[in-house]
Amino acid sequence: MLTHSDWRLSFPGLDTIAEDAxxxxxxxxxxxxxxxGAVIFGPGSPAENLMLLVSGTVRVQQLSEAGREITLYRVxxxxxxxxxxxxxxxxxxxxAEGIAETDIQAxxxxxxxxxxxxxxxxxxxxxxxAAYSKRITDLFMVIEEIAFRRMDIRLAxxxxxxxxxxxxxxxxxxxxxxxxxxxxxxVSRQLKEFERREWVELSRGTIRLLDTERVRQLAQTR
Amino acid sequence: MLTHSDWRLSFPGLDTIAEDAxxxxxxxxxxxxxxxGAVIFGPGSPAENLMLLVSGTVRVQQLSEAGREITLYRVxxxxxxxxxxxxxxxxxxxxAEGIAETDIQAxxxxxxxxxxxxxxxxxxxxxxxAAYSKRITDLFMVIEEIAFRRMDIRLAxxxxxxxxxxxxxxxxxxxxxxxxxxxxxxVSRQLKEFERREWVELSRGTIRLLDTERVRQLAQTR
DNA sequence: TTGCTTGTGTGACAAACTCACCGACAGCCG
DNA sequence: CGGCTGTCGGTGAGTTTGTCACACAAGCAA
Numbered sequence: 097m098l099t100h101s102d103w104r105l106s107f108p109g110l111d112t113i114a115e116d117a118x119x120x121x122x123x124x125x126x127x128x129x130x131x132x133g134a135v136i137f138g139p140g141s142p143a144e145n146l147m148l149l150v151s152g153t154v155r156v157q158q159l160s161e162a163g164r165e166i167t168l169y170r171v172x173x174x175x176x177x178x179x180x181x182x183x184x185x186x187x188x189x190x191x192a193e194g195i196a197e198t199d200i201q202a203x204x205x206x207x208x209x210x211x212x213x214x215x216x217x218x219x220x221x222x223x224x225x226a227a228y229s230k231r232i233t234d235l236f237m238v239i240e241e242i243a244f245r246r247m248d249i250r251l252a253x254x255x256x257x258x259x260x261x262x263x264x265x266x267x268x269x270x271x272x273x274x275x276x277x278x279x280x281x282x283v284s285r286q287l288k289e290f291e292r293r294e295w296v297e298l299s300r301g302t303i304r305l306l307d308t309e310r311v312r313q314l315a316q317t318r
Numbered sequence: 319m320l321t322h323s324d325w326r327l328s329f330p331g332l333d334t335i336a337e338d339a340x341x342x343x344x345x346x347x348x349x350x351x352x353x354x355g356a357v358i359f360g361p362g363s364p365a366e367n368l369m370l371l372v373s374g375t376v377r378v379q380q381l382s383e384a385g386r387e388i389t390l391y392r393v394x395x396x397x398x399x400x401x402x403x404x405x406x407x408x409x410x411x412x413x414a415e416g417i418a419e420t421d422i423q424a425x426x427x428x429x430x431x432x433x434x435x436x437x438x439x440x441x442x443x444x445x446x447x448a449a450y451s452k453r454i455t456d457l458f459m460v461i462e463e464i465a466f467r468r469m470d471i472r473l474a475x476x477x478x479x480x481x482x483x484x485x486x487x488x489x490x491x492x493x494x495x496x497x498x499x500x501x502x503x504x505v506s507r508q509l510k511e512f513e514r515r516e517w518v519e520l521s522r523g524t525i526r527l528l529d530t531e532r533v534r535q536l537a538q539t540r
Numbered sequence: 541t542t543g544c545t546t547g548t549g550t551g552a553c554a555a556a557c558t559c560a561c562c563g564a565c566a567g568c569c570g
Numbered sequence: 571c572g573g574c575t576g577t578c579g580g581t582g583a584g585t586t587t588g589t590c591a592c593a594c595a596a597g598c599a600a
Contacts, residue, residue, distance in 0.1 A: 164465075191458050232401055232457075240413075279556085284580065300565060300578060490546085
């Protein structure tokens with residue numbers, strides 16, 4: 097008997113959930129679609145739901161008072177935006193914000209249902225805490241990177257990440273600067289240096305990777 | 319009827335816990351005492367318990383491969399070390415480590431009991447998620463600071479924090495550098511500058527605050 | 541005393557950030 | 571087509587922060 101909720105199959109850990117909890121999920125979860133650029137949560141608009149991302153990606157970023165930004169992590173399809181749940185249950189406001197990087201499809205589980213599910217289902221608890229664990233270690237990595245790693249290495253790494261196997265990147269230097277939490281000029285200068293070494297080719301709004309191997313070597317430098 | 323477990327009174331949120339959960343806490347929780355300097359969790363020794371700190375403080379720090387360190391946050395009496403619980407349930411290893419900064423007394427709640435309590439008690443859930451919320455916002459603040467704030471401002475702030483109302487600080491420059499995730503020389507130079515301005519008086523292993531007001535003014539600069 | 545460990549001071553240089561400004565490019569509109 | 575406008579990228583100059591190397595001072599023990 098197949099329900100309309102086969103979306104659950106794409107969330108490792110939720111597919112094996114017990115019968116009663118499963119029904120509860122089906123009854124309370126609602127599917128939503130959001131356009132690229134939509135602000136999912138942020139200062140002033142606290143999260144009211146646990147969000148499970150079915151398709152698309154969400155970028156979570158931190159804003160500084162001076163107007164600078166840094167990308168903390170991304171939520172991909174099959175993952176959940178759990179950090180909001182802490183605030184979801186603790187009623188505390190967030191200083192970070194989540195933005196739909198593409199059009200997205202997501203499942204929303206309201207606060208009350210989340211609490212009930214946590215209570216009822218061991219599998220759901222495991223799912224939630226595993227997601228927590230991943231996010232928190234992500235945050236630790238971000239801290240380690242900005243505190244201890246050189247910009248050129250971080251930039252090389254980020255280029256590879258954002259390229260995702262492709263060789264063509266459609267990004268402005270400013271966008272990359274936000275990814276790394278640095279200034280646009282720093283990115284421009286580093287990219288120019290990479291271009292001098294013939295690792296990349298630059299043109300307005302795009303970066304072409306010419307020598308992925310060299311870039312990877314730099315990225316893996318400790 | 320007073321049980322041996324009045325420690326619970328010092329944990330806001332656990333004092334009002336329901337009868338059955340309360341009993342479960344009493345039965346499974348064990349009190350431990352640890353000496354200053356003890357490593358509570360860290361790479362290689364994953365946390366096996368939720369820890370509630372009755373007295374003393376725990377410093378949680380991140381180590382870099384290059385051997386540098388940064389203090390992420392502190393757990394004080396009446397707080398819990400929840401971030402370990404994520405890993406506790408998700409079985410994932412930690413890249414940070416927790417160190418007893420003083421002799422400490424703590425309550426340990428084993429993994430299985432933690433899971434049961436989460437399931438059974440709404441109050442316990444609220445307690446845990448509130449603790450999560452606080453830690454995560456702490457981490458966000460750390461990220462904002464190291465990414466965007468000037469060292470002199472951060473140093474001023476840290477001096478006030480560590481002084482805690484006193485005017486005498488027994489710390490080496492190296493220890494402060496670890497707090498801020500920077501190099502010892504940077505701290506030395508900044509402190510020397512503060513001394514030239516007659517905000518502090520330096521001597522081997524101690525710092526005396528002379529003009530707390532000026533230091534506070536700098537710390538509050540945006 | 542002498543020697544050892546640990547903590548601090550400092551100069552020189554490299555990396556990163558800030559500020560100011562300029563020119564190049566794309567899109568749009570007359 | 572030409573000119574306007576907003577965005578994007580390049581660059582020099584000055585400051586802050588991080589790195590390296592080393593010198594010196596304070597405390598402690600033999």
